[in-house]
Amino acid sequence: MSRHLARALVLLVTAVVAITACTNGSSSSSNQSFSGTTIRVVTFTGPQIAEPLQRRAPDFEKATGAKVQIITVPFSDLYQKLLTDFATKTNSYDATVFDPQWMGDYVPSGYLEDLTNRVQADSALQWNDIAPFFRDFSATFKGKVYTIPLDGDFQMVYYRKDLFTKDGIAPPATWDDYIAAAKHFQGKDLNGDGKADYGSCLAMKRSAQSYWAWISIASAYLQSQGTKQGAFFNTDTMQPLTSSAGAAAALDVYKQLSKIGPPEQLNQDVGDSRGLFVTGRCALSLDWGDIGPLAVDPTQSKVQDKVGAIILPGSKKVFDRSTNQLADCNATLCPYATNGVNHAPFAAFGGWSGAINKAAPAKVKDAAFAFLSYMSQPAQSSQDVTIGKTGFNPYRTSHFTNQGPWLSSGMSASAASDYLGAIQSSLQSPNMVLDLRIPQTAFYQQTALDTALAQFLAGELSQSQTMAQITDQWNKKTDEIGRTAQLDAYRSSLSITK
Amino acid sequence: MSSLASSRASRMVSATWRPFGARLDRSAGAVFILPAVVVILGFSVFPLLASLYVSLSRLKFVAGGVELKFVGFDNYAKLLFGIDRPHLLGVAGPLTAIGIAVLVAIYGLFAYLLFRYARGPNRTIGGLIGRVITTAIAGALVWLTVNTILTSGRPGTLVVTLVYVAVDVSVQYLLGLGLALLVVQHLPGRRFFRVVFLLPMMITPVGVAYLFRMLVDTSKGPLYPLYAHFGLTDVSWVINPWGARLAVMVGDVWQWTPFIFIVLLAAIETLPHELTEAAVVDGATRWQVFWRITFPQILPATTTVVLIRIIEGFKIVDLPNVLTNGGPGTATESLTLHAYTIWRALDIGGSAAVAYILLIVVTFVGVSYVNLFRRRATAAV
Numbered sequence: 028m029s030r031h032l033a034r035a036l037v038l039l040v041t042a043v044v045a046i047t048a049c050t051n052g053s054s055s056s057s058n059q060s061f062s063g064t065t066i067r068v069v070t071f072t073g074p075q076i077a078e079p080l081q082r083r084a085p086d087f088e089k090a091t092g093a094k095v096q097i098i099t100v101p102f103s104d105l106y107q108k109l110l111t112d113f114a115t116k117t118n119s120y121d122a123t124v125f126d127p128q129w130m131g132d133y134v135p136s137g138y139l140e141d142l143t144n145r146v147q148a149d150s151a152l153q154w155n156d157i158a159p160f161f162r163d164f165s166a167t168f169k170g171k172v173y174t175i176p177l178d179g180d181f182q183m184v185y186y187r188k189d190l191f192t193k194d195g196i197a198p199p200a201t202w203d204d205y206i207a208a209a210k211h212f213q214g215k216d217l218n219g220d221g222k223a224d225y226g227s228c229l230a231m232k233r234s235a236q237s238y239w240a241w242i243s244i245a246s247a248y249l250q251s252q253g254t255k256q257g258a259f260f261n262t263d264t265m266q267p268l269t270s271s272a273g274a275a276a277a278l279d280v281y282k283q284l285s286k287i288g289p290p291e292q293l294n295q296d297v298g299d300s301r302g303l304f305v306t307g308r309c310a311l312s313l314d315w316g317d318i319g320p321l322a323v324d325p326t327q328s329k330v331q332d333k334v335g336a337i338i339l340p341g342s343k344k345v346f347d348r349s350t351n352q353l354a355d356c357n358a359t360l361c362p363y364a365t366n367g368v369n370h371a372p373f374a375a376f377g378g379w380s381g382a383i384n385k386a387a388p389a390k391v392k393d394a395a396f397a398f399l400s401y402m403s404q405p406a407q408s409s410q411d412v413t414i415g416k417t418g419f420n421p422y423r424t425s426h427f428t429n430q431g432p433w434l435s436s437g438m439s440a441s442a443a444s445d446y447l448g449a450i451q452s453s454l455q456s457p458n459m460v461l462d463l464r465i466p467q468t469a470f471y472q473q474t475a476l477d478t479a480l481a482q483f484l485a486g487e488l489s490q491s492q493t494m495a496q497i498t499d500q501w502n503k504k505t506d507e508i509g510r511t512a513q514l515d516a517y518r519s520s521l522s523i524t525k
Numbered sequence: 526m527s528s529l530a531s532s533r534a535s536r537m538v539s540a541t542w543r544p545f546g547a548r549l550d551r552s553a554g555a556v557f558i559l560p561a562v563v564v565i566l567g568f569s570v571f572p573l574l575a576s577l578y579v580s581l582s583r584l585k586f587v588a589g590g591v592e593l594k595f596v597g598f599d600n601y602a603k604l605l606f607g608i609d610r611p612h613l614l615g616v617a618g619p620l621t622a623i624g625i626a627v628l629v630a631i632y633g634l635f636a637y638l639l640f641r642y643a644r645g646p647n648r649t650i651g652g653l654i655g656r657v658i659t660t661a662i663a664g665a666l667v668w669l670t671v672n673t674i675l676t677s678g679r680p681g682t683l684v685v686t687l688v689y690v691a692v693d694v695s696v697q698y699l700l701g702l703g704l705a706l707l708v709v710q711h712l713p714g715r716r717f718f719r720v721v722f723l724l725p726m727m728i729t730p731v732g733v734a735y736l737f738r739m740l741v742d743t744s745k746g747p748l749y750p751l752y753a754h755f756g757l758t759d760v761s762w763v764i765n766p767w768g769a770r771l772a773v774m775v776g777d778v779w780q781w782t783p784f785i786f787i788v789l790l791a792a793i794e795t796l797p798h799e800l801t802e803a804a805v806v807d808g809a810t811r812w813q814v815f816w817r818i819t820f821p822q823i824l825p826a827t828t829t830v831v832l833i834r835i836i837e838g839f840k841i842v843d844l845p846n847v848l849t850n851g852g853p854g855t856a857t858e859s860l861t862l863h864a865y866t867i868w869r870a871l872d873i874g875g876s877a878a879v880a881y882i883l884l885i886v887v888t889f890v891g892v893s894y895v896n897l898f899r900r901r902a903t904a905a906v
Binding site: 290488 | 527583586610612679742744759760849853854855870871
């Protein structure tokens with residue numbers, strides 16, 4: 028009897044220890060420890076990104092007692108809103124889901140909380156399940172973790188598999204192929220509604236998220252020797268690559284694409300181009316991972332199971348930095364080429380990530396971390412990345428290996444393999460192009476590059492004037508901040524090991 | 526005895542208080558004005574001076590705050606002579622025959638007006654100097670406009686803003702006046718239309734911008750059947766620079782015509798009927814009644830409402846920002862939107878410099894307008 032009692036006691040103690048360990052491990056989100064704490068999280072105006080935060084906040088509130096307030100501002104305002112809020116010590120935001128490229132401005136100024144110890148201590152977050160690239164690029168700055176990735180961003184090309192198969196056209200391997208295919212389908216009825224449709228739909232509106240598409244095109248011409256070569260500046264002189272034969276080739280492709288598409292293309296943002304693609308009005312599109320889940324959303328898609336996804340098209344000619352000219356790919360110039368085509372998949376933006384305001388009260392910081400961790404944990408994120416309207420794309424190893432949630436979302440097994448395969452091949456490419464992450468990145472891209480590209484498309488600037496304007500403005504800003512400091516920042520951003 | 530003592534005491538008190546009271550009386554005006562002065566200093570003059578300093582500085586974010594570095598006129602030099610000159614002032618092309626003709630006509634008119642003033646009976650030295658300065662600045666703005674619009678060049682945000690103001694205010698005035706004259710007629714349903722005509726003014730400008738964004742979309746949107754009927758679905762308003770500017774101007778005219786309408790309606794309705802009736806009895810035509818009687822009498826209201834609209838017109842930002850984000854290229858970008866886009870990239874100094882250039886232009890146009898037109902119009906009545 029006493030032996031039974033002893034055994035029962037041992038079992039009881041083991042169970043209590045196990046439960047306690049589990050409770051500690053699953054972060055502090057399973058009790059009401061944040062009762063009375065309000066977390067103010069700012070992000071960009073939805074529906075994307077804000078939607079999953081708003082949808083999941085009530086569950087988190089119920090579990091922890093915290094109150095989550097999601098504040099949204101337009102994408103183009105988010106950078107300066109955060110910076111002015113931090114700099115003026117207004118501190119009206121406790122946490123943010125933002126563009127990790129801006130860490131170059133926020134971290135050196137000491138505005139963001141160092142999360143290194145927290146992510147290591149939070150077993151429920153499963154930090155090592157997050158793909159190494161996103162842990163390094165989106166989360167880490169100079170060896171310390173400042174954000175929790177909530178999204179994985181690569182631009183890739185989507186095409187109408189049914190139409191391409193029917194007409195015997197192969198998915199585009201190069202940008203020339205892309206243009207040829209787009210021209211082939213332009214003006215044809217692609218969704219059976221009797222109206223002429225479009226060969227390609229891109230976002231080309233100014234002050235939106237359009238300039239990333241041009242970088243996606245330019246990457247193929249500007250970077251061929253691996254990630255550390257960089258696609259924006261010469262890594263010795265910090266001279267922009269925007270006045271090169273590679274940039275000229277990319278501008279040429281961009282201009283041609285502006286004429287193969289909807290008449291309003293120059294005034295369309297990603298929301299417009301996605302809408303047109305999933306309603307079957309376009310044969311091709313260039314976008315982040317969002318179109319994959321949107322294409323299987325029965326409430327809006329007319330192209331379910333008709334969409335293929337591929338790595339960004341490449342080029343057979345690349346910019347040779349030793350001769351300053353475009354040259355045919357060979358084993359030396361394009362060591363990572365496939366069938367003579369240099370692919371340079373562009374990790375555009377890096378993926379929306381959550382960070383915490385260093386100046387927030389300690390308890391609010393704890394609650395904010397718990398909320399961001401909750402959003403990223405596989406239980407939540409594996410569902411969210413399969414929903415198109417979330418704007419969240421896969422970024423964890425489990426998102427790629429576990430096809431269950433994708434199949435439940437309505438994607439067929441072949442579509443899921445196709446879609447995840449395109450992202451994975453981008454993610455694993457040794458020639459992946461990293462997005463810019465230096466101080467005042469927002470000026471280089473969102474202002475200087477974006478304006479010049481819009482002027483080029485509108486015919487206000489010629490090709491050479493466009494290149495000269497971007498280069499002059501980038502150089503002026505670099506000199507204003509300090510060429511050596513910017514070069515160091517650029518170099519260190521490229522030294523990230525994948 | 527006691528009454529004597531009390532009256533002496535009261536005299537002493539009043540003698541003590543009299544200087545203080547007198548001083549209070551003397552400074553009462555200043556004391557009463559003081560709160561208003563403090564408010565104006567606090568909310569107007571101080572921010573104006575602070576933003577002037579910001580426009581001469583470069584803002585840098587450093588650990589724990591911001592650092593303002595004084596850079597002199599660098600921000601202005603960048604806008605007027607440097608890298609941002611094409612954005613602000615545009616790009617001039619070689620003058621065409623039409624451009625030369627327009628320049629000759631306008632400069633000829635300026636010269637004639639100046640000559641007429643110099644020979645006229647009311648000339649003063651101050652007036653002449655003022656007019657010469659006004660003519661020089663107006664001449665420069667005309668030169669800039671003609672050289673960037675009537676050539677192969679392209680206008681910058683300054684000229685685009687001037688075009689918005691000139692076209693919008695003119696069209697709004699003509700439409701507003703026409704509607705006001707219509708509504709004062711004894712027509713059926715005029716009370717209903719009086720309210721309907723006011724509605725656009727009540728809508729938020731961002732709402733108006735979204736409304737027009739849908740209306741100008743030829744491939745979808747409420748007017749799609751109309752565009753499809755005329756085979757216009759493959760053309761777009763907003764990818765052509767002048768089409769996009771036209772869309773912005775139509776939206777602005779639609780929104781602000783009611784403002785001019787309501788002011789002129791009030792002015793017309795308060796006019797005495799006797800003059801009109803006497804003129805009709807004397808056999809004046811409808812045009813003569815309007816031109817000789819109604820129009821001169823509403824001139825003070827006209828000049829006021831036009832001045833308000835000119836000043837407001839220079840600050841246009843919502844419509845181009847929402848409708849086209851300033852595109853295609855920078856075609857629809859106004860000065861305020863220009864300042865806003867620079868500010869968004871946290872070039873606060875550059876943004877303040879654009880805002881100051883706007884302030885100088887608005888002040889110049891406003892003061893010239895008041896001196897040349899408004900004073901004369903109000904003095905004539």
